[in-house]
Amino acid sequence: MITVVTGASGFVGSAVCRAARAAGHQVLALGRRRAVPADLVGGAPYLSWDLADPTARPALPAPFTRPDAVIHCAGLATDWARPEAFHHGNVLTTRSALAAFPETARFVHLSTASVYDPRRPTVMAREDETDAVSHIDAYGRSKALAEASVRRVRPDAVILRPHAVYGPGDTTLLPRVLQAVRRTPYGQKLFAIGDGSQRLSLTSVVNLVDACLLAAEGKASGTFNITDREPVVLDDVLRQVLTAHDLPATPLYLPLALALPLARTAELLARATRSDRRPRLTVYAVRHLAHERTLDLTAARTHLGYQPAPTDLGPALRRN
Structure with a gap:
C-alpha cells in the first residue's frame, strides 16, 4: 500500500x-x-x-x-x-x-x-x-x-x-502538567481546574x-x-504523573468561576505586551479542564x- x-x-x-x-x-x-x-x-x-x-x-x-x-x-x-x-x-x-x-x-x-x-x-x-x-x-x-x-x-x-x-515523544500534554507545578507557602502545588472528579477521555x-x-x-x-477504552478521572491522572516524577506536590483545584477571570486577564496581558509566550492560564485550557x-x-x-x-x-x- x-x-x-x-x-x-x-x-x-x-x-x-x-x-x-x-x-x-x-x-x-x-x-x-x-x-x-x-x-x-x-x-x-x-x-x-x-x-x-x-x-x-x-x-x-x-x-x-x-x-x-x-x-x-x-x-x-x-x-x-x-x-x-x-x-x-x-x-x-x-x-x-x-x-x-x-x-x-x-x-x-x-x-x-x-x-x-x-x-x-x-x-x-x-x-x-x-x-x-x-x-x-x-x-x-x-x-x-x-x-x-x-x-x-x-x-x-x-x-x-x-x-x-499522549505517549512517548509527547511535547505538549504531560510536559504542561509538570510545568503547572508551583511552589507556594503551603508546599508544592499542581494547579488544576474544577474539583478533580471530572471524567476525561x-x-x-x-x-x-x-x-x-x-x-x-x-x-x-x-x-x-x-x-x-474507558474514561479516567482527572485527579487520578494528575497524582499518577506526580508520583512517577517523584514530585512532592498535591493538586490544588481552582473553581471555574475563579479560574476563568484569571485566564482572561492573563490573555489580555499577553496580548497587550504582544508576547508570543503562552500564558500559564488560557481560556481554552480552563474551559476544557473544568468539565467532563x-x-x-x-x-x-x-x-x-x-x-x-x-x-x-x-x-x-x-x-x-
Whole structure:
C-alpha cells in the first residue's frame, strides 16, 4: 500500500509513519522541518514541505504522486497562537493537502475533540453533537473549518477526533502538567481546574495510530471519535504523573468561576505586551479542564473495527 503522511516531523505524524512502515506500507513522509532523523519516520523517505505555502511544493517521487492513502496529520495543535496562525496551520494546510492529492483512494484527516462545545460538559458525546456549535476559540474554529473543507472536497474521507493525545515523544500534554507545578507557602502545588472528579477521555498515540491505519486500509467513511477504552478521572491522572516524577506536590483545584477571570486577564496581558509566550492560564485550557470531556466510541468500533487499549500513562511518563 502506498501511503503519504503529512506532519511527519511531529509527534503523531512520525508515529504514524513508523507504524505504517512496520505494517508493510510504502510511505512518503512530509513535514515542515528541513530534515529529520531516519528512525523518527521509520526509515521512510522524507520531504520538507510547508503545505500552506503552494509555492513550496517539492517534486514527489513517482510512486507517491497518486498514493493509495493520505493520512493528514499536519496542523497547529496548541491553545495559544494568533488566529491567523491557526488559520494558516490548520485550514490552509488541509486545503493544500486536499488539492495536492485529488486522486488518492483514501483521505484520512486528523482532527480534534476541540470541535465540541467547550462551554458545556461533553458527556459521552457522539459525532453529530458538533453540528450547531459556535466556536469561541480560534483553535476549535480552525479545526472545524478544516473538517468542513474535507467534507466538501472529499465526502468519502475519514475524519478522526482524538482528545488529549499522549505517549512517548509527547511535547505538549504531560510536559504542561509538570510545568503547572508551583511552589507556594503551603508546599508544592499542581494547579488544576474544577474539583478533580471530572471524567476525561484520553487518547494514547498507540490507539490513535491504530485508528489511522484502520481508516487508511478500510472502506468506511465519516467522522469518528478516537480515545482510549474507558474514561479516567482527572485527579487520578494528575497524582499518577506526580508520583512517577517523584514530585512532592498535591493538586490544588481552582473553581471555574475563579479560574476563568484569571485566564482572561492573563490573555489580555499577553496580548497587550504582544508576547508570543503562552500564558500559564488560557481560556481554552480552563474551559476544557473544568468539565467532563468524554467521547462515545460506538461509531469507530462499529465501522472502523477500532478496538482501543485502556489508558496507560506508564510509557509516556518514563520517557518525558
